[in-house]
Amino acid sequence: MRLEPKLAPSLAVTLLFPLAAIATTLVLTSMLVLVAGASPLSVFYLVAKGAAGSQFALMETLTRATPLIFTGLAIAVAFRAKLWNIGAEAQLYIGGVVTVVLGTGTLPLPSVVLIPVIMVAVMAAGALLLLGPAVLKTRFGVDEVVTTLLLNFIVLLFVSMLLEGVLKDPMGLGWPQSQKVIAEAQLPRLIQGKRLHYGFAIALVSAVLVWVVMKRTVLGYEMRAVGHNPEGARFVGILVNRTLMKTALLSGGLAALAGFSEVSGLKGNLTLDLSPGYGYTGIVVAMLAILNPLGVIASAIFVAGIFVGADAMSRAAKVPSYIADVMVATSLLSMVVAILLARFRIRWR
Amino acid sequence: MLPFMGEVGNLAGGDNPSPEATTLSLDGKESLPTSPLPVTAVSSKPALRLSGISKRFGPLRANEAISFELKRGEIIALLGENGAGKTTLMNILFGHYVADEGTVEAFGKPLPPGDPRAALDAGIGMVHQHFTLADNMTVQENIALGTQSLWRMRLDRAAARRRIEQLSADFGLAVEPAATVSTLSVGERQRVEILKALYREARLLILDEPTAVLTPAETDALFRTLKLLVAKGLSIIFISHKLHEVMSVSDRVLVLRSGRLVGERETGSTDRKELAALMVGQEVKPAEVNPVKRGAPLLALERVSTTPYNGAGLDQVSLTLTAGEITGLAGVAGNGQAGLAALIAGIRRPTTGSISIAGREVADWSPRAALAHGVARIPEDRHAIGSIGDMSVTENVIGERYRSPRFSRMGFLNWRAARGFAEKLITDYEVKCPSPEARMRLLSGGNMQKLILGRALDPDPTVILASQPTRGLDVGAVAYVHRMLLEARDRGAAILLISEDLEEVLALSDRVIVMSKGRLSTPSSRGERSIRQLGELMAGHDGERGDHAA
Numbered sequence: 001m002r003l004e005p006k007l008a009p010s011l012a013v014t015l016l017f018p019l020a021a022i023a024t025t026l027v028l029t030s031m032l033v034l035v036a037g038a039s040p041l042s043v044f045y046l047v048a049k050g051a052a053g054s055q056f057a058l059m060e061t062l063t064r065a066t067p068l069i070f071t072g073l074a075i076a077v078a079f080r081a082k083l084w085n086i087g088a089e090a091q092l093y094i095g096g097v098v099t100v101v102l103g104t105g106t107l108p109l110p111s112v113v114l115i116p117v118i119m120v121a122v123m124a125a126g127a128l129l130l131l132g133p134a135v136l137k138t139r140f141g142v143d144e145v146v147t148t149l150l151l152n153f154i155v156l157l158f159v160s161m162l163l164e165g166v167l168k169d170p171m172g173l174g175w176p177q178s179q180k181v182i183a184e185a186q187l188p189r190l191i192q193g194k195r196l197h198y199g200f201a202i203a204l205v206s207a208v209l210v211w212v213v214m215k216r217t218v219l220g221y222e223m224r225a226v227g228h229n230p231e232g233a234r235f236v237g238i239l240v241n242r243t244l245m246k247t248a249l250l251s252g253g254l255a256a257l258a259g260f261s262e263v264s265g266l267k268g269n270l271t272l273d274l275s276p277g278y279g280y281t282g283i284v285v286a287m288l289a290i291l292n293p294l295g296v297i298a299s300a301i302f303v304a305g306i307f308v309g310a311d312a313m314s315r316a317a318k319v320p321s322y323i324a325d326v327m328v329a330t331s332l333l334s335m336v337v338a339i340l341l342a343r344f345r346i347r348w349r
Numbered sequence: 350m351l352p353f354m355g356e357v358g359n360l361a362g363g364d365n366p367s368p369e370a371t372t373l374s375l376d377g378k379e380s381l382p383t384s385p386l387p388v389t390a391v392s393s394k395p396a397l398r399l400s401g402i403s404k405r406f407g408p409l410r411a412n413e414a415i416s417f418e419l420k421r422g423e424i425i426a427l428l429g430e431n432g433a434g435k436t437t438l439m440n441i442l443f444g445h446y447v448a449d450e451g452t453v454e455a456f457g458k459p460l461p462p463g464d465p466r467a468a469l470d471a472g473i474g475m476v477h478q479h480f481t482l483a484d485n486m487t488v489q490e491n492i493a494l495g496t497q498s499l500w501r502m503r504l505d506r507a508a509a510r511r512r513i514e515q516l517s518a519d520f521g522l523a524v525e526p527a528a529t530v531s532t533l534s535v536g537e538r539q540r541v542e543i544l545k546a547l548y549r550e551a552r553l554l555i556l557d558e559p560t561a562v563l564t565p566a567e568t569d570a571l572f573r574t575l576k577l578l579v580a581k582g583l584s585i586i587f588i589s590h591k592l593h594e595v596m597s598v599s600d601r602v603l604v605l606r607s608g609r610l611v612g613e614r615e616t617g618s619t620d621r622k623e624l625a626a627l628m629v630g631q632e633v634k635p636a637e638v639n640p641v642k643r644g645a646p647l648l649a650l651e652r653v654s655t656t657p658y659n660g661a662g663l664d665q666v667s668l669t670l671t672a673g674e675i676t677g678l679a680g681v682a683g684n685g686q687a688g689l690a691a692l693i694a695g696i697r698r699p700t701t702g703s704i705s706i707a708g709r710e711v712a713d714w715s716p717r718a719a720l721a722h723g724v725a726r727i728p729e730d731r732h733a734i735g736s737i738g739d740m741s742v743t744e745n746v747i748g749e750r751y752r753s754p755r756f757s758r759m760g761f762l763n764w765r766a767a768r769g770f771a772e773k774l775i776t777d778y779e780v781k782c783p784s785p786e787a788r789m790r791l792l793s794g795g796n797m798q799k800l801i802l803g804r805a806l807d808p809d810p811t812v813i814l815a816s817q818p819t820r821g822l823d824v825g826a827v828a829y830v831h832r833m834l835l836e837a838r839d840r841g842a843a844i845l846l847i848s849e850d851l852e853e854v855l856a857l858s859d860r861v862i863v864m865s866k867g868r869l870s871t872p873s874s875r876g877e878r879s880i881r882q883l884g885e886l887m888a889g890h891d892g893e894r895g896d897h898a899a
Contacts, residue, residue, distance in 0.1 A: 216761055216762055216764075217760050217761055217762060218751060218752060218757050218760050218761070218762060219760065221744065221751055221762055224740065224744075225737055225740065225744075225748075228737045228738070228739040228740055229733070229736075229737040229738065229739075231733055231734050232733070232734055232735070232736060232737040232748075233737065234696060234716060235694065235696055235716055235726070235728060235734045235735070235748075236716065236748035236749045236751075237695075237715075237716040237717040237720050237748075237749060237752075239717075
């Protein structure tokens, strides 16, 4: 078996392949559903209904997609430059920490000032957290996969320490949780009475801005060049290490916004279960989007929909909601194969 | 004589060698026929027959209804411009691509399409331009690898060694079977590649640009070997763009242009001028060289040493490039030319010594510094360094100047200007590519090189580093590149031309310097040293490699 490169795939093919990957995912997971003793069609129907079948379901899906858009963008940006940031989870939690440090009454400012201030500080903190691994990579050749991955555990323990110590809510009945952020630091709801908040709008704007950066700016050009061929990039005068630093700052900052958006828009305070692995799921989201910032919006909503839909489904069909994890993982694998097929022609023998 | 010669005789009836026959003949002792093969007796069926081969890649017609025959005991040369379809055709022959139309017949039997294994079994051997040897293994291991199980390789070591020695002696392919490949010179490695094919009983040998990496003496030795091979019944396809080599080694010449076979000539009844005209579709005039008008020194290296880079490092090299002059640097690959090119391009810094531009020392030497000081760079490796394969033509051509006001403002790129520039280069340099949006990877080497040249020369540089600027290019493109370099020289640019093609160096350079083991020879002005004298310098004064090859 050999792979022959194809000419650039047409736009139609590029759009068709993700759909084919989703179809493959449904076929593969239906086998598991059968083993669980349920009808695949009804299960998938229930998942779809649970994800988008009502206004409530749709709102819930979009709310769940919000942090995934941020972490997906963070990963897409970093992977584009081949900076393997596996530490979005840590950056997310640091974003949460900074939000509660500044947002629980420390800065008595009106909302229009306080929220931007917090956002800038949050992005700076996330950026600095990824800067360390980037410096180690460029200076000493330390593998950033290892450093960013391990930082996730370090930061989670650090947050745990803070929540048992200086950030612990004195009124929290002993639970490891922070105080609630003040009203001025809260992101308002997008629609009155629903859980969907302005974090979603900020995520959409961020995706568009990141798209503009990647496609239209000198920085995006440098990042893509470094990712595709660092030697070639260096030859034309791109400062490869400096570009990787800038990538790290942008990626870390975006991931940290996920933490800000969750605390400030949804949860109100910082707990140790702020994220059920949004930092890791962001990798799936970015890969499903083929690292395209606008595609991240669609793939984040898709992945969020599966998780939200599976919760509803498991209540109705008595199939464990773990099927959502399997579906997301299978869709990632199908997508990787689809990308391969879009770029190469397979010759048997 | 050799075991496989008996096979060639058997194959007059059109049999394919069975796997058992192959294994048996590896035991070199038993079957060594003594009489030379009667070539005329077996030449009734052609060694190779291509009928109506066509291959398209999207809108591009890489091969269009190509038919020809290769007789036994014949050397045909395959000449063609870059992108003319030579490589595609050989890839079809060797089973790497499947032709859209047409059939391939080897020794009277049809060759199944898309099956390299079948091509090997049919006795087709290929010597690639870039060698496919394992550097850390011995010559013998490299040759025997893949012909039998690893276990048998151990048992039959003595027999394999005898057979390699026999083949070396018969065809003048001197090489020590126990030597590790990494210690061999380029010429020796090529001999190993040829031995590898012969060991697999190749009866049809394809050589892709085999002389690109050889000294003149090694080239002569290779040609003697090829003559010996065909005298014993092998057939050879020789792919080259150097007309004088084609004239001296081939029996017949096939000329490809834009995927079509446009000419077939007996070598004895044609000349270089006619072949060049066939290739390009019009007559090519050799570059005319105006008298040199030297100006001020523009770039100077002062006792520069570097760490090794793709070969030897620089050892106390001093070199001054003067305005209006082409300095030619000749040498066998791996003697420090790559290091010198990398240094001037800015991707390497000197460990000791200094670099000055127009008399002023530049302390912080880098690609950006080189570009800022008007140094244009044409890199040797257009795939790994000169271009970014997965980015578009447009994105590639703005590479060196994406920060200039022409292509960006306030951190935003001006894609319209960039695309316009790409379109201009595509037209001016006659680049064959589907659109400026096409990925660079999809372009042929020559078209890629034209774009890199255009990118480098467009800002009208004062110093030009041209490292192997015409390697792998067709006659038309070579003439074009030469003309561009000479024009730049007449405009007052200081040019360093690094090339392994001695003819090119001699044709263009106002002075010639030879590089050997990281050191430079004294310069000689145009016509002062003969090719032979330069060859001796290239081999290093002690002549260890040159003697070996001669």
